[in-house]
Amino acid sequence: MKSVTAKEMYNIDRKAMEDYHLSGVLLMENAGRAITEKVLKHLSKDSIVVVLVGAGNNGGDGFVIARTLANLGFQVNLIQIAFDQQIKGDAAEHKAIYLKFGYQMTQINQTDIYQDIIQSADVIIDAMLGIGFQGELKEPYRSIVKLINSLNKTVIAVDLPSGVPAETVDGPTLAVQADITYCIEAPKPSAFIERYANFYGEWETVEIGLPKSLLEACKTDVWTLDKVKQTLPKRDKHSHKGSHGRGLVIGGHKEMPGAVRLTATAALRSGVGLLTVGSTSDVLPIVASAVTEATYMDLTDPKLDFESRIQPFDAIAIGMGMGRSDLSRQWLDAVIESDKPIIIDADGLYFLKSHLAKLAERKAPTILTPHPGEMAMLIDQTIQYVKNNPFEVAKDFAKNYQVYLVLKGAYTIVTCPNGEQTINTTGNPGLAKGGSGDCLAGIILAQIMQKGSLKSSLANACYIHGLAADLAIEDHHSTTDLLATDLINFLPDAFRKCLN
Numbered sequence: 001m002k003s004v005t006a007k008e009m010y011n012i013d014r015k016a017m018e019d020y021h022l023s024g025v026l027l028m029e030n031a032g033r034a035i036t037e038k039v040l041k042h043l044s045k046d047s048i049v050v051v052l053v054g055a056g057n058n059g060g061d062g063f064v065i066a067r068t069l070a071n072l073g074f075q076v077n078l079i080q081i082a083f084d085q086q087i088k089g090d091a092a093e094h095k096a097i098y099l100k101f102g103y104q105m106t107q108i109n110q111t112d113i114y115q116d117i118i119q120s121a122d123v124i125i126d127a128m129l130g131i132g133f134q135g136e137l138k139e140p141y142r143s144i145v146k147l148i149n150s151l152n153k154t155v156i157a158v159d160l161p162s163g164v165p166a167e168t169v170d171g172p173t174l175a176v177q178a179d180i181t182y183c184i185e186a187p188k189p190s191a192f193i194e195r196y197a198n199f200y201g202e203w204e205t206v207e208i209g210l211p212k213s214l215l216e217a218c219k220t221d222v223w224t225l226d227k228v229k230q231t232l233p234k235r236d237k238h239s240h241k242g243s244h245g246r247g248l249v250i251g252g253h254k255e256m257p258g259a260v261r262l263t264a265t266a267a268l269r270s271g272v273g274l275l276t277v278g279s280t281s282d283v284l285p286i287v288a289s290a291v292t293e294a295t296y297m298d299l300t301d302p303k304l305d306f307e308s309r310i311q312p313f314d315a316i317a318i319g320m321g322m323g324r325s326d327l328s329r330q331w332l333d334a335v336i337e338s339d340k341p342i343i344i345d346a347d348g349l350y351f352l353k354s355h356l357a358k359l360a361e362r363k364a365p366t367i368l369t370p371h372p373g374e375m376a377m378l379i380d381q382t383i384q385y386v387k388n389n390p391f392e393v394a395k396d397f398a399k400n401y402q403v404y405l406v407l408k409g410a411y412t413i414v415t416c417p418n419g420e421q422t423i424n425t426t427g428n429p430g431l432a433k434g435g436s437g438d439c440l441a442g443i444i445l446a447q448i449m450q451k452g453s454l455k456s457s458l459a460n461a462c463y464i465h466g467l468a469a470d471l472a473i474e475d476h477h478s479t480t481d482l483l484a485t486d487l488i489n490f491l492p493d494a495f496r497k498c499l500n
């Protein structure tokens, strides 16, 4: 599945018409009928349906939905939130067909009546505004949105909840609070941006017959189980531990010994061939008593030749619970100077700001795993700015510094140095607890050393991390009690689901 911007969608629409001779009227018919099929699940034979139709093509979809439902015998009231002269093009064609069928409509300027009609609804279909919405919501939409949100009705949005833009816009948001949104062909980026996502309610895509090749050319993947199954490497019958990577985890200090323990255990549970934990002499015994399968490196040993000791490793994850001492800064410097693929997390990111210019020169891949707070620190912006513009922030950063960026959140976004992005949809608020990110670093470390592209390895790691948490909740955990350790205990189930 893809996530598609408004600009990409308009381009696809244009090409579908020009190159494939699919007319706009046909696509609108397909959209309206595909959504109607979904809407039927929410209706009983006596349901009163109110379809709110805006001035653009989103409204055009509304005319098709209203006609199709009325034609099936449902009681449908259509309210046109625009003057007649505003309804143009394909939407006007479908309005004419609707009227030709003999079905009634009310116009918004018949003031009080429309409020009564909306109040009489069992189900409200919001076909007011879609990807053409820009800026701040204007009247009369504002009043209608407030009215809808004050009522306790089932609200179904067409493509987007009206008032939610396809991508972030400045200014406050007043939008329809939908129960479910049927996204035409693909969810738009706002479905994954914190300030807009809740307005969608649940969301599903509907297929309207656009050529798949046009959609596939879009750059942002919503990472699904299908994609994981296609790309997650299976172990070869004749493989040996050396085939699955030799990983080094660097982190931990006396106040945070648990972080590296989590990273190490998650890496081992995620397929790493050989694992070494590098930490301070006081942390190592604590970790060693819990992680039997790893080997250890005392990074505080004065005789240690750090540069030569990191040579045998295939990849290094650094930063988890590492603290901010001069020593840890030196470890980070050496790791950045190395020719190894590296994952920089947590305290490693803290030191990174002064090294950013060096990253583009590295020969091996650099993977950064910031949460929005760390991202904001790296780019001197507010956390809110990062949360409101995650796709743009991540893309600019990854391209500028030629890094793979894993911007963590409820929808973690993986961005490649060429700007390609994947969105993760697994995971739940049970992960909003210290330690979850440490586990992710371990899963990533293990996965990037297996076969497969770095993009799919990172996307799969995020998917499996979230899936383990989801499976734990489906089993006997709740989002309140879930611990990072529990997540690791559900990695076996997550891998089995993805590998079978």
Ligand SMILES: NC(=O)C1=CN([C@@H]2O[C@H](COP(=O)(O)OP(=O)(O)OC[C@H]3O[C@@H](n4cnc5c(N)ncnc54)[C@H](OP(=O)(O)O)[C@@H]3O)[C@@H](O)[C@H]2O)[C@@H](O)CC1
Binding pocket: 009, 010, 012, 013, 027, 028, 031, 054, 055, 056, 057, 058, 059, 060, 061, 128, 129, 130, 131, 132, 133, 134, 135, 136, 137, 138, 139, 141, 158, 159, 160, 184, 208
């Ligand atoms: N391939 C596809 O994707 C297909 C897409 N289809 C559908 O088309 C939809 C896109 O249609 P679209 O381009 O006509 O835009 P749409 O969302 O109806 O909005 C335009 C109207 O909104 C108004 N308006 C704007 N901002 C506003 C504000 N702040 N406050 C108030 N009003 C505001 C604007 O007014 P104006 O600015 O012109 O005064 C204009 O009247 C898409 O979401 C999908 O549902 C299918 O039919 C078929 C195939």
Ligand SMILES: Nc1ncnc2c1ncn2[C@@H]1O[C@H](COP(=O)(O)OP(=O)(O)O)[C@@H](O)[C@H]1O
Binding pocket: 346, 370, 371, 408, 409, 410, 411, 412, 426, 427, 428, 429, 430, 431, 432, 433, 434, 435, 436, 437, 438, 439, 440, 465, 466
């Ligand atoms: N509400 C949520 N829904 C889904 N995933 C979440 C949620 N909150 C946090 N996560 C995930 O949990 C992890 C938290 O990482 P981070 O903030 O670095 O925590 P820590 O380093 O303290 O373990 C990230 O992978 C993030 O995507």
Ligand SMILES: [K+]
Binding pocket: 058, 126, 127, 128, 129, 130, 157, 158, 159, 160, 161, 162
């Ligand atoms: K809508």
